[in-house]
Amino acid sequence: MFRSKKIQTPLGEMLAIKSEKGLCMLEFFDGKSTEKQLKEIENLGEILEKDDEILNRLETELNNYFKGNLKEFTIPLDLIGTDFQKKVWNELIKIPFGETRSYKDQSIAVGDLLAIRAVANANGKNKIAIVVPCHRVIGSDGSLTGYAGGKKRKQFLLELESKQLNLF
Template identity: 60%
Template sequence: MIETPLGIAKIIGDNEGISSVSVLNSNEVITHIIPDELQDCVYQLQEYFNGDRNQFNLKLNPQGTDFQKRVWDALEQIPYGKTVSYLELSKQLGDVKAIRAVANANGKNPLWIIVPCHRVIGSDGSLTGYAGGLHRKQWLLEHESPYKQQSLF
């Protein structure tokens, strides 16, 4: 477990690759001993949060159905700083009628941030559904935005 600006992240993986990265909604004990298999993931996530990385280069091993894996592969093609709608994603996958199945697979993405499900929004631009909470989705999209918001306070 590592500390991020959005909470404690739990990373699971082995020699076959990273199978899960999730953000926890509770205060867990942070592990200071990181297994060799997870060190590169921790390093790349830290770079991402520092603003020094916009693409991950990790061996991934998520568990899911063939359809879910197709959706997750499509998510990885969404460029940093960009968003697509669930409808656009369904079209890219070849079936506009599969929008609910695509949304469901998106919600089951086990690789928080690394497979960027946060880059999928509603057709009207709304921040619909996000397993990690909409406040985290908004933070991630603002973090990746080329247009940084300025604040007077």
């Protein structure tokens, strides 16, 4: 069984879903892959919109993140995907607040320089926006490429983190 909560953010309303293990989805309602990702989770079990301590804590942490008072999330995660996707997503979590990596850097971090496209594809399937920070991955030329929430949101998140970095 899964629990869900709608969370308001400065970038729009998000849907958070958690399993018994932890947060397994956090996506913008209007994101281009949200519906598909929601169906993947619905296939695993019933989703109930009920009050939940972890989802309430996530809402508090997101509010603090957007106010510039939080660099690291403490919410337990339940990464639902293939072994390769989980490996890629775990590398995303290691990218420090306020920093970026290229897809090439990330493919090297997962141990395969030639896996740039596979890494980019796995990033695109990340179901936990912001907390698993795929927005921190950019093109080798510094361009803002591929973000399911849209390039404007990606730019906002990167600017928010770069401005806040100086405060910590």
